[in-house]
Amino acid sequence: MQIPTSKSKFNDKSETEAERRIERLILHLNPNPHLVRNTWNQLEMETCSRGKLIVDAISLSGYMRGKHRDIQDKVFEYFNANPHLQTPVEISKDNHRQLCMNQLLGLVKEAGIKPLHYVVHDPVKYFAIVEAAGSVDMSLGIKMGVQYSLWGGSVLNLGTQKHKDKYFDGIDNLEYPGCFAMTELHHGSNVQGLQTVATFDPITDEFVIDTPNDGAIKWWIGNAAVHGKFATVFARLKLPTYDTKGVSDMGVHAFIVPIRDMKTHQTLPGIEIHDCGHKVGLNGVDNGALRFRSVRIPRDNLLNRFGDVSRDGKYTSSLPSVNKRFGATLGELVGGRVGLSYSSVSVLKISATIAIRYSLLRQQFGPPNQPEVTILDYQSHQHKLMPMLASTYAFHFATTNLVEKYAQMKKSHDEELVADVHALSAGLKAYVTSYTAKSLSICREGCGGHGYAAVNRFGSLRNDHDIFQTFEGDNTVLLQQVAADLLKQYQRKFKGGTLAVTWNYLRDSMNTYLSQPNPVTARWEGEDHLRDSKFQLDAFRYRTSRLLQSVAVRLRKHSKSLGDFGAWNRCLNHLLTLAESHIESVVLAKFIEAVQSCPDPSSQAALKLVCDLYALDRIWNDIGTYRNVDYVAPNKAKAIHKLTEYLSFQVRNIAKELVDAFDLPDHVTRAPIAKQSGAYSQYTQYVGFE
Structure with a gap:
């Protein structure tokens, strides 16, 4: 292995440096085996050259963007061809929310992009679409995520075939705009501590959704304030036990709860919806707060992949404990x-x-x-x-x-x-x-x-x-x-x-990494090393x-x-x-x-x-x-x-x-100062100069 000479730009011209060069010469005569030059090391040395690299940006871009650049370009081209859907610099909260909904409708209805199809069949392409949409307007990317990753994803991943048959098309084509009602005023990260209750009523074969106190109000729920018609509500499932206990708490489960009338868009009885108001950012997303007062939903509205309730009120699950069910539920929402x-x-x-x-x-x-x-x-x-x-x-x-x-x-x-x-x-x-x-x-x-x-x-x-x-x-x-x-x-x-898999290095080399550092390699300072x-x-x-x-x-x-x-x-x-x-x-x-x-x-x-x-x-x-x-x-x-x-x-x-x-x-x-040509002219035109 070639060792840097005394002309290395990293050496100071001092007496101590001379001693260091002698030490490096000794190392040169007894090289470390793992640093023997091979094809990969040759590349490393070539990129150390002092001249400017010649980079083919087109080839690099092709490698970076991969096989799904076409779908992203489709998103970009749609908005470029529809300037009325591009978000202006100054826009009110209400106008931004409507524009964001129109942007999403345009992608689905006019551009023909069906995100929920990709959620199921090609997640990589779905995330490419969300990335492109978010580049156009971050509120659009988040609203798309709420509709398809959260509301749609919860129905697909936590429900069973009957839920997919009933809701898939409506979610995909935006006829069923929905919410993901997990976070509460007093509980965000601690999902197991959620307080909203879903109590089974065996007489009517329904679940009764209740907000027991103000701390349990669902808060920051995207799509709730204006556009949502459904919500996946996370609540504690409680079953009657017909003994002194009264009810049995089966832990947090997810339920489909209609929140607005499909035709009139009026808020349904027992449901109270308020607007969370103007936010620091993402004002194109209509975040709302939801309170439930004895809202009744059919038993079939329980998303029952990991736990189900029979007509006579018996609970069954393929998973043995509350913690296992909770882990499986959250795992599907990753x-x-x-x-x-x-x-x-x-x-x-x-x-x-x-x-x-x-x-x-x-x-x-x-x-x-x-x-x-x-x-x-x-x-x-x-x-x-x-x-x-x-x-x-x-x-x-x-x-x-x-x-x-x-x-x-x-x-x-x-x-x-x-x-x-x-x-x-x-x-x-x-x-x-x-x-x-x-x-x-x-x-x-x-x-x-x-x-x-x-x-x-x-x-x-x-x-x-x-x-x-x-x-x-x-x-x-x-x-x-x-x-x-x-x-x-x-x-x-x-x-x-x-x-x-991610921790393989701990298995393979933990003892090596925990051993004392090699005092020789600790002093190697050559650029190749x-x-x-x-x-x-x-x-x-x-x-x-x-x-x-x-x-x-x-x-x-x-x-x-x-x-x-x-x-x-x-x-x-x-x-x-x-x-x-x-x-x-x-x-x-x-x-x-x-x-x-x-x-x-x-x-x-x-x-x-x-x-x-x-x-x-x-x-x-x-x-x-x-x-x-x-x-x-x-x-x-x-x-x-x-x-x-x-x-x-x-x-x-x-x-x-x-x-x-x-x-x-x-x-x-979109930033004038980032234009690839004529940046200053576009910047001055923006403020009114001709």
């Missing part, structure tokens, strides 16, 4: 998290495209008596935007993989895959949406005052996306689920059990394994005095860091796989460069952890920092091609 993860990356692509195109356009200052330079030529601006661009690519491949896993899960119903998708969707949803929310503010700031103009979209993107961190599971709660799963996997490892994907992935997994082991020890210690709940709370920040570290490891692994699988050499070289920046930037951001355990020596930490800055510069050189590969038309990004 598609919402999958969709939010995927759509959040779409928002990140749009915001990164706007910020980077503007940064390549805007000039500011420069050397004396010379032309001004673009603001993306400044190292500080590269530091803001280039790691973000690298993360966008990383998240794209990770969430694409998640969508494909989800589609496989829906076909196979494999228990191991179900568990894997459940945990991975929770982690990616939490991590990606939090990152995107922070990045939107950075992009706005990176565009200065022009980023503050509503027409340039950062305000609406930021406001619309912000709730992604909360619905379909609060991010902090979801990360705790990931940490809990990791601890279960850790326990299984030492009991010889099987591990979920730092850009070796094995080094990068090992570093990510080492950190996760150390965090997992240390938090397991802490929990065991604190549980003796504080109990399990107290110990968990004492270690909560540690647990959240563990979950984030694991998700970063998964993201990097999928990015590396995507680079290796890319068939076009120029695209592969560009992706390798971006992948290296993603990996080394993450390592540098947590360099204290690696330094504290001597995984990285001081000189190596310095080399990582310098290389990260240099890779940011190299990615800057192909930044235009990288955002062009997202293939977002101007009529989708």
Whole structure:
């Protein structure tokens, strides 16, 4: 293996550096076997070259967008051909809600897109449609998700054939607009604590839906305030026992409850609906609050896939306990998290495209008596935007993989895959949406005052996306689920059990990752070593394994005095860091796989460069952890920092091609400062100049 010479740009010219070069020469004579050059290492060295890469944006875009770009282009072209359906910069709440409904009706009735068909037969294509719709207007993407993923998905996934026969066509063609009534005023993340009650009346063969107190009012229910005619209501199923107990609580179940008359659209008796009002964002979605007062529904309206009630009031289920039934019910609703993860990356692509195109356009200052330079030529601006661009690519491949896993899960119903998708969707949803929310503010700031103009979209993107961190599971709660799963996997490892697919590295290499760092490799600082994907992935997994082991020890210690709940709370920040570290490891692994699988050499070289920046930037951001355990020596930490800055510069050189590969038309990004030509002229025309 070739070792960097004394002319390496990462070496300071000092006496200590001379000693370091001698040490590296010794290592050269005794190379580490895993770093012997092969075809993959050759690619890594080629992308280290100091010249600008030549990137074919069309080929890269084809690899990125995959086989479903046609359906997305169909969505884009429909709205481009119907400007009256494009959302204006300034619009009232009520007008936005009606426009959003008209947009959805247009896609279904005029463009001929049938989302519920794809929910069942091709989930990957369905998520591609939702991503495209959300790019046009995030409210449209969410309203589509409410209608098809949540309302439609609950009927298909929690019901049986009789429900599909009765409701499928009406949901698909929007004759049955519906809601997903799970969240209550006092209960959101704790679904098992829901208080709405569904009591079986054997005399009339009906369920009686009641809201027992104000805390049980269904709140933030999308489609409820204006358009919904049905709701999937999650309530505690109670059966009469004919003894001193009176009723038996069978846990949370889902019921189809009509809320408005099909012909007159009037609210039905016993149902009270109120508008949740103007929100920070997503005002095209009509969120409402629902209260039920002795609302009677037929027994057949119980979505009975996991539990049923007979005519004489007897309960039957293929699952043995309340917890098993509850887990199975929520497991069937994981598609919402999958969709939010995927759509959040779409928002990140749009915001990164706007910020980077503007940064390549805007000039500011420069050397004396010379032309001004673009603001993306400044190292500080590269530091803001280039790691973000690298993360966008990383998240794209990770969430694409998640969508494909989800589609496989829906076909196979494999228990191991179900568990894997459940945990991975929770982690990616939490991590990606939090990152995107922070990045939107950075992009706005990176565009200065022009980023503050509503027409340039950062305000609406930021406001619309912000709730992604909360619905379909609060991010902090979801990360705790990931940490809990990791601890279960850790326990299984030492009991010889099987591990979920995502945690294979814990099974295969846990002992390696928990061993003492090699003092020799801890000092390697050559560019070829730092850009070796094995080094990068090992570093990510080492950190996760150390965090997992240390938090397991802490929990065991604190549980003796504080109990399990107290110990968990004492270690909560540690647990959240563990979950984030694991998700970063998964993201990097999928990015590396995507680079290796890319068939076009120029695209592969560009992706390798971006992948290296993603990996080394993450390592540098947590360099204290690696330094504290001597995984990285001081000189190596310095080399990582310098290389990260240099890779940011190299990615800057192909930044235009990288955002062009997202293939977002101007009529989708819509921001004047992001136009590929004539940006300033369109911007000035917008405010009234001729």
